[in-house]
Amino acid sequence: MNKFLLIFFLFFVSNMSAQQTDYVDFKKINAFVSFDSKGKRLAMKVRYEFDIIKDIDSVYIDARNTYHYEFKESNFKIYSKNLDGNKIVFYTPAERKFETGKNYYVEIIFFSFPKSALYFVDNQIWTQGQGKYTSNWLPSIDDVNDKIEFDLSISYDKDFEVTANGELSNVEASDSIKTWHFNMNKPMSSYLVALAIGNYNKKTEVSKSGIPLEYYYYPEDSLKVESTYRYSKQMFDYLEDEIDVPYPWDIYKQVPVKDFLYSGMENTTLTIFSDALMTDSIAFKDRNYVNVNAHELAHHWFGNLVTAKSGEHHWLQEGFATFYALLAERHIFGDDYYYWQLYEYAQELLEQEKLGQSTSILDPKSSSLTFYKKGCWALHILKEQIGEEAFKQAVKNYLTAYQFESAETSVFIQEVEKSSGIDLTEFVETWLKVVELPQDAMVKSLKKSEFIQEYLDVSCDTYPSKCNDYLVSDISGKAKVKILSQESYNVKEEDFKNSWEVRQAIAQNLTEIPLELKKSYESLLNDKSYTTIEVALYNLWMNFPEDRSRYLEKTKDLKGFSDYNVRMLWLALNLNTLEYQSEQKQQVFDELKNYTSANFGFEVRMNAFNFLKLINGFDEDSIKNLVDGTEHHNWRMQQFSKNLLDELSQIESYKKIIDKLTNKG
Ligand SMILES: [Zn+2]
Missing domain, CATH: 1.10.390.10 (Neutral Protease Domain 2)
Structure with missing residues (x-):
């Protein structure tokens, strides 16, 4: 290609790229996908069908990270260009134009090594489109406003389970390979395309x-x-x-x-x-x-059926999903649960406000907290203000009017004004536009719940005379937990007769265990809660050195949550209890060290690294695992590994190992 043509294309594409949806409507994308999972390579044949809304000279698809492609078949004569390695532009030199009202199709073969949006993790392959761009593995349209019917067919080792968007319509099998065909009947934005393969x-x-x-x-x-x-x-x-x-x-x-x-x-x-x-x-x-x-x-419904037109309207997805999830939980766990969650969301939002980080819901740069939880609060207040019936009607009308399309905040507000007959100017101002939280309105709404009212009222500081009776009264578990966190409260024997939730708060707050409560406190090790057991084991071990072996023996078979919280603590305590299993220390240490390897999920690994740090127990194997962690696809693991590695570099003996492993030595 000569230089002149390149400049022509650059100019041309940058001129129209933002509004391709005004000219072109992609209808269908059929992708036949196969993997070379050893080489982490992807091969695909993809068929695109699109309608032309307005005459246009060229049409593009987003194709980030494609290293090779070939045209197979089409109903127009193709001239193409891979632009900046990010877009493939079709151009029809003969006719000069894609014509209004006509349907076009093209089939393309792609080869790529996806670096994001599609991940090979152990024996799994899975995708994440939102925030990563599906076009990193499936050339398509990144603009959320072009909704397309995506049908995926995937060929893979027959011993695995393969799934993707839509219903499985057919499976073809040959010797060792199966092909799974999935069918969608409705269009969606490309960030919602997905597949997952594994056991x-x-x-x-x-x-x-x-x-x-x-x-x-x-x-x-x-x-x-x-x-x-x-x-x-x-x-x-x-x-x-x-x-x-x-x-x-x-x-x-x-x-x-x-x-x-x-x-x-x-x-x-x-x-x-x-x-x-x-x-x-x-x-x-x-x-x-x-x-x-x-x-x-x-x-x-909120996001997939009706999609927010742009970042400014992101709360139409996250605020609504958070609110409706809470309604579903209210249906199961009851009103107290509902108001308690709202109370907790409010605490988080207030914390953000104190840090000077509050934003308007309509600010596309808002934190997740604002989109999710302030958005949820806004809908809670709106429903309270206009009544359940008008609220339900408005949501239904909004979803029906914009189904399989995208929408802006204003059209939702219009639906609410229509169904309720109430002018929402003030609501929009207070809840959607203003940066500061309407705290008074939030407190007023929370106090409609007797459960929250009681929680806010109980206090040893304000009512010292009532203090002694709170834990044996019939106030809620949450209110009792609040009392336990107050410094002036002294735990008594009878307090242990409370629910597991209150007992957990005792475990957490009573870090210096009086001898007369030792027996009761030990009973916490029998509770069916991994949080309670972890905390109680640690506090008992600290308070009563003579009984350490007994506590370890009692908890030796527990793993805990999926991050092995109890097991990990147990291993660290074991290494610091010389009289317990004194012949097996190497084995115990190896187990802890092993949890830092990539065989385990990153939460387990992070936990193990933290304990190794605590007991100053890093060696070459575990440091190597940490160095590997700095390249992990999950940003939390990556960040964690980088920070910890920096910390370890300050220690001379570790620095030598790190330099050797990273070839700096
Ligand atoms: Zn969400």
């Missing part, structure tokens, strides 16, 4: 409305299925009922993956979530998947 079993249910619900899990996690996916169907049925717009898609699947970038991602019909959220029935009380489950499901 999975699945459990299936059907919603009240007849939608298949599929819960994927690793074969070894079969005992965690019930507690992880608890309330899934109940929440699905509830949201369909509450939103009063049928679930817009044909199937709903949820798949855990290793070292995921976030908690969960609402890819249409295929929510992908972190396998660290797989919970057993004991962990469930302290940490579970319920909220993330409800949140990603709610996005299937």
Whole structure:
């Protein structure tokens, strides 16, 4: 290609690129995908179908990171250019124009080594489009406003489970390879395209409305299925009922993956979530998947069906998903739970405000906290203000009017004004535009809950005369937890008779254990909570050195949460209890060190690194694992590893090893 032509294309594309959706409507993308997972290479044949809305000279697709492509077939004569390695532009030299009202198609073969948006992790392959751009692995349209029907076919080793957006329509098998064909019937933005491959079993249910619900899990996690996916169907049925717009898609699947970038991602019909959220029935009380489950499901209406036109309107996705997830939880856990969460969201927002970091909801640069939790609060207040009926009607009208399209905040507000007959100028100003939180309105709303009112009222500082009786009274568990955190409160024997939640607060607050409470405190090791056990084990070990072996013996079979919180503490305490298992110290140390390796999820690894730091126990193997962590695809792990490595570099003996490993020595 000569220079003149290159300049021509650059000028041309930059001129029209922002508004291609005004000229071109991509209708369908059919991708046949195959992997060379050893080489982390991807080969694809993709067919694009598009309609021309207005005459235009060229059409582009976003194709980040494609190293080679070939045209196969098309119904127009192609001239093309890979622009900056980011876009492929089609141009028709013969006719000069793509003509209004005509349909075009083109088939292209691609080869690439995706560096983001598609990840090879151990024996899994999975994707993350939002924030990463799907066109890093699947050349398509990054603009959220062009909604396209994506149908994926994937060829892979027949021993694996393969899934992608939509219903499985057909499977073809040859010797060792299977091809899975998936079908979508409706269009969506490309950031919602997804696939996941790994070793999975699945459990299936059907919603009240007849939608298949599929819960994927690793074969070894079969005992965690019930507690992880608890309330899934109940929440699905509830949201369909509450939103009063049928679930817009044909199937709903949820798949855990290793070292995921976030908690969960609402890819249409295929929510992908972190396998660290797989919970057993004991962990469930302290940490579970319920909220993330409800949140990603709610996005299937708010985000996937109606998509925010631009960053300014992001709360139409996150604020709504947070609010409807909370409504689903209210349906299951009750009103007190609902108001308690609102109270906690308010605390977080106030904290942000104190730091001077509050923003308007409509500021595209807002924090997640603002989009999610201030957005949720805004909807809570709006519903309170206009009443349940008008609110429901407005949401239904909004979803119906803009289904399979994108929308702005103003059109939602118009729907609410229409259904309620109330002028929302003040609401929009206070909740969406102004930076500062309307604190008085928030407190007023929270106090509608007697549960919150009671929580705010109880205090040993304000009512010292009542203080002694609080823990044996019938105030709520949360109110008792508040009392326990107050300095003037002294824990008594009877206090241990409370619920697990209150007992956990005793474990956390009573760090110096009086001898007369030793027996009661030891009973905390029997509680069915990994948080309580972790804290109690540590405090008992610290307070009563003569009983250390007994405490370790009692907890030797526990792992704890998916990050092995109890086990990791146990190993560190064991190494510091010379009289216990004195012959096995090397084995114990090796186990702790082993948890830093890539065989484990990054949460486990981070935990193990922290304990090694605490006991000053790094060696070449664990430092090597830390150096590897600085290249990890998950930014949390990457950041953690870099920071810790910097810290270790300050220590001379470690610095030598680090320099050797990073070739600086
Ligand atoms: Zn979300």
